[in-house]
Amino acid sequence: MQQKIRDIAKALLLKKELDLIIGFGEGSLPLRATPIFVRTPEEADQLVWNSFCENNLATYLSKFSQLRVGLVVKGCDGRSVTALHLEKRFRNHPVFRIGVACQRMVDRRKVRKAVKGEILAAYEQGDRILVRGKDFEVSLNRGDFLYPSCRVCTRRTPSPVDVLIGDRVEEIPLIETHPEVAAFETMSPEERWRFFERETSRCIRCYACREACPMCYCRECFVDNSHPKWIEKGLAPSDLQFYHIVRAFHQAGRCSGCGACERACPMEIRLTYLTQRLNRDVKELFGFEAGIVPDAPPPLSTFDTEDKQEFIK
Amino acid sequence: MKLKLDKKDLRPFWESLMADYDLYGPVELTEGVSVFKKIDRPEEISPNVLNTQKPAKDVFFPQSEVMFRYEEAGKRKEVTSFEELKRKRVLWGARPCDIQGISVIDHVFLGKDYTDVYFQRKREGTTIIGVACDHPRSTCFCSSAGGGPFLRDGSDLFFVDLGKAYLVEVLTEKGKAIQGNRFFQKAKKEDLAFAKEVEKKASKELKPTLSLEETEKKLDQLVESALWDRIHEKCLGCGACTLLCPTCHCFDIADESLNRCGQRVRNWDTCLSEIYSQETSGHNPRPTVRERTRQRLMHKFSYFPKNFGRIACVGCGRCILYCPANFDIRQVIEKINAN
Numbered sequence: 001m002q003q004k005i006r007d008i009a010k011a012l013l014l015k016k017e018l019d020l021i022i023g024f025g026e027g028s029l030p031l032r033a034t035p036i037f038v039r040t041p042e043e044a045d046q047l048v049w050n051s052f053c054e055n056n057l058a059t060y061l062s063k064f065s066q067l068r069v070g071l072v073v074k075g076c077d078g079r080s081v082t083a084l085h086l087e088k089r090f091r092n093h094p095v096f097r098i099g100v101a102c103q104r105m106v107d108r109r110k111v112r113k114a115v116k117g118e119i120l121a122a123y124e125q126g127d128r129i130l131v132r133g134k135d136f137e138v139s140l141n142r143g144d145f146l147y148p149s150c151r152v153c154t155r156r157t158p159s160p161v162d163v164l165i166g167d168r169v170e171e172i173p174l175i176e177t178h179p180e181v182a183a184f185e186t187m188s189p190e191e192r193w194r195f196f197e198r199e200t201s202r203c204i205r206c207y208a209c210r211e212a213c214p215m216c217y218c219r220e221c222f223v224d225n226s227h228p229k230w231i232e233k234g235l236a237p238s239d240l241q242f243y244h245i246v247r248a249f250h251q252a253g254r255c256s257g258c259g260a261c262e263r264a265c266p267m268e269i270r271l272t273y274l275t276q277r278l279n280r281d282v283k284e285l286f287g288f289e290a291g292i293v294p295d296a297p298p299p300l301s302t303f304d305t306e307d308k309q310e311f312i313k
Numbered sequence: 314m315k316l317k318l319d320k321k322d323l324r325p326f327w328e329s330l331m332a333d334y335d336l337y338g339p340v341e342l343t344e345g346v347s348v349f350k351k352i353d354r355p356e357e358i359s360p361n362v363l364n365t366q367k368p369a370k371d372v373f374f375p376q377s378e379v380m381f382r383y384e385e386a387g388k389r390k391e392v393t394s395f396e397e398l399k400r401k402r403v404l405w406g407a408r409p410c411d412i413q414g415i416s417v418i419d420h421v422f423l424g425k426d427y428t429d430v431y432f433q434r435k436r437e438g439t440t441i442i443g444v445a446c447d448h449p450r451s452t453c454f455c456s457s458a459g460g461g462p463f464l465r466d467g468s469d470l471f472f473v474d475l476g477k478a479y480l481v482e483v484l485t486e487k488g489k490a491i492q493g494n495r496f497f498q499k500a501k502k503e504d505l506a507f508a509k510e511v512e513k514k515a516s517k518e519l520k521p522t523l524s525l526e527e528t529e530k531k532l533d534q535l536v537e538s539a540l541w542d543r544i545h546e547k548c549l550g551c552g553a554c555t556l557l558c559p560t561c562h563c564f565d566i567a568d569e570s571l572n573r574c575g576q577r578v579r580n581w582d583t584c585l586s587e588i589y590s591q592e593t594s595g596h597n598p599r600p601t602v603r604e605r606t607r608q609r610l611m612h613k614f615s616y617f618p619k620n621f622g623r624i625a626c627v628g629c630g631r632c633i634l635y636c637p638a639n640f641d642i643r644q645v646i647e648k649i650n651a652n
Binding site (some may be wrong): 035118 | 587588
């Protein structure tokens with residue numbers, strides 16, 4: 001797969017069809033890949049593909065909107081591109097999608113927590129992950145360390161794409177419901193609030209969740225707006241909660257469920273239980289999933305007399 | 314003077330400190346995520362945390378701090394300021410890099426030009442008990458940044474982990490106020506020898522690998538370099554690296570007010586945010602992530618050394634560990650140095 005990505009990137013850059021290809025390169029830390037920006041055929045040899053390609057690269061599209069960009073996309077990243085296209089984000093150039101059928105990504109933090117001592121190197125060997133530290137070496141079952149959003153994923157093969165690398169994969173989820181959504185649903189309203197309160201209380205307002213998300217492209221985010229001032233900038237619980245509620249709501253009908261927000265958070269705040277649950281609501285209420293049908297109207301931006309309205313009381 | 318504290322006495326020791334001081338220490342908020350905070354119960358402290366997510370600067374320069382409250386009721390106008398400390402403080406468990414970070418911020422808040430009373434009161438009223446780093450991480454580069462895993466500068470008392478006990482070194486007058494604590498014992502000769510061993514081992518593990526002295530000179534030549542066109546590419550423009558940095562000290566002041574009362578609050582800010590440099594006219598001198606990333610590096614390795622004679626980086630590795638895009642400052646420095 002990795003070689004194919006490199007070959008295709010090289011060919012595209014040689015033909016000068018694209019200015020830039022955004023893909024993954026070797027990370028500087030074990031269990032990590034890092035976004036790389038390939039501009040010459042020679043640089044294409046730095047592209048890698050492995051189970052640590054956790055970022056949603058579609059978030060970089062707004063930064064490079066003046067260029068003809070090729071983007072390496074997993075299923076979820078491809079959905080974000082489709083959703084962005086629907087929101088008319090690509091006025092200059094369409095995005096060239098180099099699709100990769102995804103093997104589901106590995107949760108680096110879960111791996112780190114499973115071993116004692118610092119991991120200095122990590123390798124994939126089939127369905128095992130080999131991790132090595134100063135005085136230990138452990139082989140772990142890859143399947144036990146996948147991100148929750150990857151375990152529930154049913155769209156691992158990106159579509160539509162301009163070129164697909166790897167065969168289409170069978171689209172069956174490993175588990176039916178996101179485990180944290182399931183746990184959240186068993187809670188009483190008071191318990192849910194306490195959980196939300198506890199998670200958001202760790203927020204340091206770095207906005208990594210916002211910046212990692214391809215759908216958070218507003219020219220001015222409501223938290224940064226000072227006229228009117230919607231929100232204060234400190235750590236008052238109500239401000240932290242306000243930010244996280246609005247962030248999640250702004251994703252309704254737009255979120256591909258990639259999990260990039262949660263992966264980006266340095267304080268490990270649980271975020272996807274909210275967005276994944278909203279995704280399910282939008283699916284049940286409007287029969288809509290973000291980024292699947294390229295020209296289906298986004299339900300929260302359109303009005304239909306047949307829309308469900310039982311929730312309006 | 315060299316003392317010793319049995320690990321089984323650690324909690325009672327903390328408790329005894331709490332009788333005279335507000336105690337601050339590393340607390341794990343959820344598995345793998347910790348911060349320094351005020352301790353209510355000694356069992357909250359996680360003594361083995363190496364580097365908390367939020368650095369110890371939070372104790373002296375809190376992320377969000379009320380400076381004063383104001384209120385108008387009829388003809389009565391009242392302003393209440395919050396600069397005074399109600400109680401003396403002890404910070405336990407900060408690692409040498411974090412303590413060095415506080416000394417770096419001293420240049421700004423207690424420098425020649427300005428004295429920040431909010432910072433000053435906390436600084437003067439706090440006794441720092443540093444804990445040596447016997448197992449530095451692979452992302453640590455303190456020894457390249459003018460520090461080291463056993464750097465004692467800035468600590469009033471210094472603990473070295475001996476396995477079942479800590480060796481306790483009393484370093485300053487402030488430290489002496491605690492040396493009489495009933496849980497301290499006299500250190501034995503073999504404890505001192507063992508502590509030396511640990512120190513030697515850790516220092517060997519952390520040989521300087523980056524040459525940060527030349528970075529300043531290089532940067533001076535690179536302000537308009539095309540290098541910046543590439544360095545910023547993967548930066549998402551969030552503020553995780555700067556907020557979690559022990560030396561970053563930018564802040565924003567806001568009035569949180571309603572009707573005729575309110576409070577003036579000082580919050581951490583970050584040069585990576587677009588609105589940080591947004592001017593009232595609408596012009597932004599740092600319009601894209603490219604200029605903002607450059608600012609972050611320039612401030613750390615060029616402007617700060619010019620103003621204060623040392624770099625604004627202590628090599629703690631937090632920005633490397635917590636960057637969502639794996640932007641690695643070590644690689645960037647190497648790129649700059651290679652220019």
